[in-house]
Amino acid sequence: MRLGKKWIAGLLALILIVSIVAGGCAATQSNQDTADKENSQQVTEFKPLSTTGKKVVAEYNGGKVTEGELNRYINIIAFLDPQLGLMMSSMKDKQNQLRAELAKEYAARQYMVSKVKDDPKYDKEADQTMSDIENGLKNAPQAEGSKAPKNLADAIKGKGFTKEELQQFFVDYHKVNEYYDEQMKGDKYxxxxxxxxxxxxxxxxxxxxxxxxxxxxxxxxxxxxxxxxxxxxxxxxxxxxxxxxxxxxxxxxxxxxxxxxxxxxxxxxxxxxxxxxxxxxxxxxxxxxxxxxxxQKPIADAPDDVKAQKREEIYNNLVKSDLKFKSLLPA
Known part of the structure; x- marks a missing residue:
């Protein structure tokens, strides 16, 4: 079930990353033989990744990313957008490249979070987001023979993360929003x-x-x-x-x-x-x-697509200058 919330669209800006990587697979996919095409029609369900790994898979200015942290991040993304999860699980020949890009996005996210002061408002905003998800899960149409989850805890069972970890994910998400807003303060379009x-x-x-x-x-x-x-x-x-x-x-x-x-x-x-x-x-x-x-109007009042473009610019500048990201994953 896909959650069609505006905030999810903002949250999953990294879909662009996945799309770029997927685009590189297009030629290969088009050259598959008939048997491969028949097999590809069977949807590969995303299987949650292990989150126990302590191996460092990336480094950045001020921190490191472990295998467990990266996998938990991917598990949460796959839960929030199952179609994206299916895409990730089907891109077997691009897994390393994709994981490296997601590690970079996660590192940038953590770097931004470190620049925002703690405030109880982020917990309240995360609570509201969690509530929105739970209501969306309960009210979403279900496939024939399936039942709606009783609650959010029921929905995430076996998905590779806990409710507390999902809560922290959204606390960080709202902090990242604050970081972008601060960076865009005073900007015009x-x-x-x-x-x-x-x-x-x-x-x-x-x-x-x-x-x-x-x-x-x-x-x-x-x-x-x-x-x-x-x-x-x-x-x-x-x-x-x-x-x-x-x-x-x-x-x-x-x-x-x-x-x-x-x-x-x-x-x-x-x-x-x-x-x-x-x-x-x-x-x-x-x-x-x-x-x-x-x-020239304040970018704070701009349409979402204009803000998204500015956010992408801020993200790219961060990666090029301050992040100092280094992937330790296989090429």
Whole structure:
């Protein structure tokens, strides 16, 4: 059962790491013979790893990671996201690489925790998170013939960690959030509000118009001329735009300027306010753009995807500079 909580999405930023490693397996997987493919259809259940090992598997600035600590971390992750657990158990040829990346993520996590002062609020936040998980487990739909766990203790039985260890995991999780928040304090991001009319290039499939590049450019230039002659942007957007998400609201879109494709993003950064652009070509087709507003806003108020991008930047900088991580696992 997968827990679809927003905080889990933040917690499991390391899914990106697993995805990258998994991507490296894609070519190998595609070359398996028929028998291997038939066997691969049988889902390999994640088996909890032993947490008794005292061997040091990694070192970092201010601490060490033992085999038992790493395995416990992996066990908890696999419990919180069973699909991720299945992925990890199926990546036999990438186990060492994956474990090294997870050890690095765990070391970075512990380093961040060491920089945050203890406070009873983290215990309270962890209690709430544990309660949320327990309620989610009880209320989640169950497979035929299976019963919902009586409580959280019942759910984690045999999963490779105790309830107290899971509690500490979430105390640390909330401390890591605090670390990121402190690092981002005062930071801003580039926000833009713009109106656009998209003239798409397409082959007529998947609700795309059937239109060549040349025809799209010609149509975009036609729209540009109508705007130059005093045409109403909102009315022309409704009439011409192939962007279903904005054509009925004047073509208006807003958000982080970096969320858009590069050519569109560049136009939003450089175009004078309330000036209609020449047709801007992107992978979608041709855009007529008018920037309505442009600001730097506090990243604390930013959408989750913008914060996640900033967190990734902080994490990468930490790994490159202060963490001094060294894996002792086999290559």
């Amino acid at each position: 580039d926000w833009v509000k713009a109106a656009h009319i998209l003239i798409a290039v397409g082959d007529g499939q998947n609700q795309q118009p059937k239109r060549s590049d040349a025809d799209a450019k010609k149509r975009a230039e036609e729209v540009e001329k109508k705007l130059a002659a005093g045409g109403d942007f909102a009315k022309l957007a409704k009439q011409y735009s192939d962007d279903p998400g904005s054509k009925d609201n004047g073509g208006v879109i807003e958000g982080s300027v970096d969320q858009f494709v590069p050519e569109f993003s560049k136009a939003c950064k450089t175009l004078p306010l309330n000036t209609v652009s020449d047709p801007v070509k992107t992978s979608y087709g041709y855009h007529i753009i008018k920037v309505l507003d442009r600001q």
